[in-house]
Structures are given as structure tokens and as C-alpha cells.
Amino acid sequence: MKLWGGRFTKPTNQLVDEYTASIRFDQKLATFDIQGSLAHVSMLAKCAIITNQEAELITDGLKKVATQIECGEAELTEANEDIHMNVEKLLIDQIGSVGGKLHTGRSRNDQVALDMRLYLRDALVTIATLLLELQQALVKQAEANLDTVLPGYTHLQRAQPVLFAHHMMAYVFMFQRDLERLTDSWKRVNRSPLGAGALAGTSFPIDRSFVADQLGFDAVSENSLDAVSDRDFVIEFLADASLVIMHLSRLSEELVQWSSAEFNFIELDDAFCTGSSMMPQKKNPDVPELVRGKTGRVFGHLMGMLTTLKGLPLAYNKDMQEDKEGMFDTVETLKGALALFAPMIETMNVHKDVMYQAVVKDYSNATDLADYLVGKDIPFREAHAIVGQTVLYSIEQSKYLLDLSLAEFKRFSKAIDEDIYDVLSAKAVVNARDVTGGTAKNRVEDQIKQARQFFEDHETWLQGKITLLKKLIVT
Missing domain, CATH: 1.20.200.10 (Fumarase/aspartase (Central domain))
Incomplete structure (x- = not known):
């Protein structure tokens, strides 16, 4: 007979038991189910819904059930559907019918x-x-790796x-x-x-806040x-x-x-x-x-x-x-x-x-060349076009920007001077991003x-x- 089977006239179909039972997975909740039950039983005694003696019996029984489950000695069955009913059945087997009082004032x-x-x-x-x-x-x-430089990417292209x-x-x-x-x-x-x-x-005069406090909850729903x-x-x-x-x-x-x-x-x-x-x-x-x-x-x-x-x-x-x-x-x-x-x-x-x-063999310092030209009072859009042409030339010559001679740079802008080689170095490019959240070493x-x-x-x-x-x- 199911613990809830009083109004039923026949046993549950075995296929229904197998389909609806959750003990296969909700046994993970065993420890927590018993934690909650211990707090609940303590509250039932405090509110005089059960006697202190009954509460002590149930508490001792629950702790024994917890040990049985932890040691793998308890039989958890689909016939008892879920972890709640399995724990209650094990408790009743342990201490007798008084274990049936555990469920007073609560539902599954x-x-x-x-x-x-x-x-x-x-x-x-x-x-x-x-x-x-x-x-x-x-x-x-x-x-x-505060001094390790790598390519940053957008669109999985070096940026x-x-x-x-x-x-x-x-x-x-x-x-x-x-x-x-x-x-x-x-x-x-x-x-x-x-x-x-x-x-x-x-309808029982329970104290929900007492249980919540026992279990370390901040409040009740x-x-x-x-x-x-x-x-x-x-x-x-x-x-x-x-x-x-x-x-x-x-x-x-x-x-x-x-x-x-x-x-x-x-x-x-x-x-x-x-x-x-x-x-x-x-x-x-x-x-x-x-x-x-x-x-x-x-x-x-x-x-x-x-x-x-x-x-x-x-x-x-x-x-x-x-x-x-x-x-x-x-x-x-x-x-x-x-x-x-x-x-x-x-x-x-x-x-x-x-x-x-990987960093020195690409064109990821091109933005810094554009920023350099902006610093020479060239509008950014114009600087962008100049650098695009410079990069295209470099690709055609199988060179990178730092491989270009100053004369080659000046073919595209007379504003470029010797200091460009320092500006375009990997370390300088990284440390130029000296803004909050930037990649400059001090910001990192x-x-x-x-x-x-x-x-x-x-x-x-x-x-x-x-x-x-x-x-x-x-x-």
C-alpha cells in the first residue's frame, strides 16, 4: 500500500510506477530532504503539535536514515516514488508508526x-x-605575461x-x-x-519563520x-x-x-x-x-x-x-x-x-600610423586613406610597415619623420593605449x-x- 493510497481500490500499474517515479534521480536530494525534515520536526515540537519525546524519536530516526543512505545501506525503491516517501518509509521502518507524524503540517x-x-x-x-x-x-x-604581446583579433583577422x-x-x-x-x-x-x-x-499552528531560521534562510516565501x-x-x-x-x-x-x-x-x-x-x-x-x-x-x-x-x-x-x-x-x-x-x-x-x-609580421600597427598623422594635424579620414595606400604598397612590396624606409613613408606623407619607427614598435603600440581598461601595461x-x-x-x-x-x- 502506498503511503497515500487510502482512497484507492487497486494498486498502481507497474508501468505507472516506473514512469512517474523520480527516485532514480531525486535521491541526490536525500541529505537536503533530511535537513529540512529535522528543522520541521523541531518546529512541530516547539509549537506543541507533537510531543518532545516524539520529536526526539523522529530526530534520532532521521539521523540513522541519513547514515544508512550515506553508507549505501538503505534500499530506495520506485514503489516509494521519490526521495521524500522513501525517507519517510525508512523512518517508519526504523522507529515505528510515530514516524508517520513527520509529515504533519506539510506536503511533498x-x-x-x-x-x-x-x-x-x-x-x-x-x-x-x-x-x-x-x-x-x-x-x-x-x-x-605583463610583457607578452600577441595579436588582437576582430573578425578573426589581426587587428x-x-x-x-x-x-x-x-x-x-x-x-x-x-x-x-x-x-x-x-x-x-x-x-x-x-x-x-x-x-x-x-491548518496547524506552525511557525514558518522558526524553520526558515533553523535552515539559514533569509525569509519565508x-x-x-x-x-x-x-x-x-x-x-x-x-x-x-x-x-x-x-x-x-x-x-x-x-x-x-x-x-x-x-x-x-x-x-x-x-x-x-x-x-x-x-x-x-x-x-x-x-x-x-x-x-x-x-x-x-x-x-x-x-x-x-x-x-x-x-x-x-x-x-x-x-x-x-x-x-x-x-x-x-x-x-x-x-x-x-x-x-x-x-x-x-x-x-x-x-x-x-x-x-x-606574429605581431611584428602583420599590419596591426597601421592604426598607430594613422593616429601619428592625426597628431601632425591631418584629419583622421585623410590619414586613414594615406595609411591604406601605404599598407597596399607594403603588401605589393612584400614588406611590413617597419620594413619601409623613411623615403618610402614620405611617398605617402611628408609629415612622417624618423620617430615613426619608435611609434610603430609593438611595445609602443601597446603602451599607447593608456586609457582606463586599455592594454597598456600600467592599465592592465x-x-x-x-x-x-x-x-x-x-x-x-x-x-x-x-x-x-x-x-x-x-x-
């Missing part, structure tokens, strides 16, 4: 919403920690030289926005739905219908995760390109590459390739969740069982990618000379200092949240 609808929020809080802390480690690895590469450190810092600030989004979402995740019941609240039907916090996480992995995918694409023989700008450490079963010379950048490939599944989970919720009437519907697998998979996908990326970036070998040769150093302050702020935030979550550990 508010219970699962609570479990999801507890799970996601834990995931946010883990992912934020990993993001911070990746940012720190990028900053280390930036600090080690202007930049410092490799500047390029690394671009990703630091991308991931900084990701970190800010994830940490900001905490305040929307961190609201307790418990006490909303199935949809309308409960204000409306019971919204509390059980809301999965905005899941969608927000999936959207934030999509941005994180999109940024990882962009960096992955560059690592794949840069490590090819055609670029040869970097070499990834052997520990983060694989070989070929046929071609013994191969060293494949499988980690960034796979991260790039897994981006689609994270995007898919976001679209799937949006589509699931778009037509649902209030309040809870069985469709909402689809909220879990996509979220679980996204968490694991993101954690796996981030855990690999930080050490892969930190151990990456940067080929400084190759990057420099400013960016690194700014990032270091970000790190301190987020480390403080993380330590506070880690301390909170540790208080809730059951076993």
Missing part, C-alpha cells in the same frame, strides 16, 4: 521546493568557489596588438560578472517555502501558491550557468586554436590532453573541446525548463518533476568543467616569442589590482556561506 509540494532550494544553495557555493579559482589562475597567467595579460583579464571580468550573478541569485534562492503545504498553507509552483530560482540558475559555460566555451575555442600548429601560441600541459589511437604524434585539446561541446546541453536544460513552466496553471503540477534532472546535470557539468579549467590554465605554457613574431596592472579586490570580497562572502552550510550537516 512545499517539501520538494525546500529541498531544491537547499540543494541549489550548496551548488551555488561550490560553483562560486570554482569560478574564483579559475579567475585566480587567469590572473596568475596575466601577471606572468591591433594587445598584451596577453590583457587578453587573460578579459576573461577574468567575464567570469566576474558570472560570479556576481550567481552570488546575487542567493537572495532569491534563500527563501523558505516550507509551510505552504500543498498550495493553501496548513510570501504566498503559498507561489511558493509551491515557483521554479524561477531554477530558471535563473540555468540562465546564469548558461552564461558561465558560454564564456568557458569562448575561452575553449581560443585554447583549441592557439594550441594548433597554425597558431602555436600556447601548449596545454600533457595532463590535460589526450592522444590518438591511430596517430602517435597527436596531442589533442580534448578538455576545452568537450567543454565547448557540453555547452549545448546546458543551453538545452534552460530552454527545457522554460518550456515546461510556460503553460502551467497554479499551483503544483506533475510536469514540475522535470525541474530536477536538467538542474542536476547542469550543476555537475559546470562543476566538472570549472574544476578542470583552473589547473589547465595555470599549467598552460605560453609561447611568447611566437606571439611576438590596474585591472589586476581591481580583480584582487573582487577576490577578497567574494572570499569573505563564500566563507560566510560555507560556515552556514556546515551547521546543517546531518552526519
